[in-house]
Amino acid sequence: MAFQIYNTLTNKKEIFKSIKKDEVTMYNCGPTVYSTAHIGNFASYLMADLIRRYLEYKGYRVKQVMNITDVGHLVSDADTGEDKMEKAAREEKLDPNAIARKYEELFHKDRKKLKIKDALVYPRATEHVEEQIEKIKILIEKGFAYETTDGVYFDVSKFPEYGKLSGNKLEDLKAGSRVDVNEDKKHPADFALWKKCVGENEYHVMKWNSPWGEGFPGWHVECSVMSMKYLGETLDIHTGGEDNIFPHHECEIAQSESMNGKKFVNYWIHKRHILVDGEKMSKSKGNFYTLADLEKKEFSPLAFRYAIMSVHYRQQANFSFKSLEDAQKSIDRLQEFVHELMSNPFRGPSEGGDSYVEKFEANMDDDLNVSGALGVVFDLVHEVRKNKSKFSSEEVLKFLKKVNSIFEVLVFEEQVVSKGIKKKIEEREEARKNKDFKTADRIRDELLKQGIELKDSAV
Numbered sequence: 490m491a492f493q494i495y496n497t498l499t500n501k502k503e504i505f506k507s508i509k510k511d512e513v514t515m516y517n518c519g520p521t522v523y524s525t526a527h528i529g530n531f532a533s534y535l536m537a538d539l540i541r542r543y544l545e546y547k548g549y550r551v552k553q554v555m556n557i558t559d560v561g562h563l564v565s566d567a568d569t570g571e572d573k574m575e576k577a578a579r580e581e582k583l584d585p586n587a588i589a590r591k592y593e594e595l596f597h598k599d600r601k602k603l604k605i606k607d608a609l610v611y612p613r614a615t616e617h618v619e620e621q622i623e624k625i626k627i628l629i630e631k632g633f634a635y636e637t638t639d640g641v642y643f644d645v646s647k648f649p650e651y652g653k654l655s656g657n658k659l660e661d662l663k664a665g666s667r668v669d670v671n672e673d674k675k676h677p678a679d680f681a682l683w684k685k686c687v688g689e690n691e692y693h694v695m696k697w698n699s700p701w702g703e704g705f706p707g708w709h710v711e712c713s714v715m716s717m718k719y720l721g722e723t724l725d726i727h728t729g730g731e732d733n734i735f736p737h738h739e740c741e742i743a744q745s746e747s748m749n750g751k752k753f754v755n756y757w758i759h760k761r762h763i764l765v766d767g768e769k770m771s772k773s774k775g776n777f778y779t780l781a782d783l784e785k786k787e788f789s790p791l792a793f794r795y796a797i798m799s800v801h802y803r804q805q806a807n808f809s810f811k812s813l814e815d816a817q818k819s820i821d822r823l824q825e826f827v828h829e830l831m832s833n834p835f836r837g838p839s840e841g842g843d844s845y846v847e848k849f850e851a852n853m854d855d856d857l858n859v860s861g862a863l864g865v866v867f868d869l870v871h872e873v874r875k876n877k878s879k880f881s882s883e884e885v886l887k888f889l890k891k892v893n894s895i896f897e898v899l900v901f902e903e904q905v906v907s908k909g910i911k912k913k914i915e916e917r918e919e920a921r922k923n924k925d926f927k928t929a930d931r932i933r934d935e936l937l938k939q940g941i942e943l944k945d946s947a948v
């Protein structure tokens with residue numbers, strides 16, 4: 490069956506077809522590194538990891554790029570307010586660059602704990618300012634952007650398709666806008682490509698020279714420029730959280746398609762926001778968690794990984810500590826099963842599990858129906874335990890390893906301790922306790938002959 494995925498651009502499930510035959514290009518909007526990434530951020534990156542890993546399961550090579558926003562993301566979506574980086578720098582009494590590196594490092598640390606695969610590159614906005622200036626110049630030359638007293642803005646009226654991703658209409662955006670603080674903008678929906686260090690940005694610390702004076706790039710332009718640089722002008726997949734749809738992704742489309750005269754992205758995939766204990770996550774409600782908060786409560790990062798991945802990405806997952814406990818139980822059940830298969834192999838017909846593989850893939854192919862796919866895995870566990878003669882443990886393990894190449898929560902130890910050996914180790918422990926060293930040494934030598942070396946700690 491062909492892999493189908495829901496495309497926010499067309500509002501329907503579509504058969505996935507990559508531009509190049511065996512390769513997929515995927516760009517993910519990454520973290521703004523002004524504070525510790527929270528579990529809601531990671532839910533979006535876990536979705537990207539799930540997509541990548543399933544595409545790899547299907548034999549594609551995935552070229553993945555995730556940006557690091559370290560300048561230009563303002564507190565307000567309306568191109569006003571302080572730069573999030575500079576605000577954090579002021580509050581923590583650090584240089585904005587020090588803030589960026591501190592939270593970027595933390596992000597990678599948490600990401601690795603969550604077994605989110607490495608992207609090809611994590612480009613930083615601050616290291617691509619020259620390229621952003623070049624592209625802004627092109628937009629001005631082509632008549633898609635104009636300069637004002639405080640910056641350079643994209644002229645949305647020049648891009649009639651503005652709104653095609655989010656469904657917003659220009660006239661509604663105009664009617665819905667509050668008193669426009671920026672009198673120089675032609676349309677309230679026009680967005681900043683470049684901000685000058687004037688007015689409220691007079692004391693902006695991070696600044697670069699440009700044809701429009703000292704300033705810094707707007708937030709949206711980095712994603713167009715960096716995705717193009719590393720992946721080409723048209724991408725197979727672009728992901729983000731649902732809050733990125735508007736204005737961020739809408740603006741990325743407008744800039745990129747105006748610059749290149751080409752479609753920017755074939756498949757837009759968005760992660761629905763997670764709730765925490767049934768409510769929207771917010772600092773004031775005290776339900777705002779980072780991975781460190783979960784670890785403090787002794788939850789494994791992998792339990793979080795499983796809890797998020799096992800709910801469909803377009804469904805509103807309700808995160809709670811109970812959901813982590815349940816996730817851990819599911820992982821433990823599967824892990825136990827893996828141990829059973831490895832320590833007591835059995836040889837039935839090798840095709841016993843084939844129908845399960847098919848059903849698993851049919852679910853995953855259907856817009857990543859993970860709960861259906863995992864349901865198939867647990868059915869298989871049940872069926873194998875009930876009726877071993879129909880299966881081969883080797884084949885079942887092979888399948889579980891493939892499943893785990895996507896979910897990455899299980900361990901497959903090559904050398905597992907069988908029940909017989911376990912019993913011998915226990916007997917020896919008992920002998921040591923009773924100071925029966927003769928027996929203890931005899932068992933130790935027996936085990937050594939089987940290639941198992943025991944290292945004793947003090948009794």
Ligand SMILES: [Zn+2]
Pocket residue numbers: 517518519712737
């Ligand atoms: Zn972005």
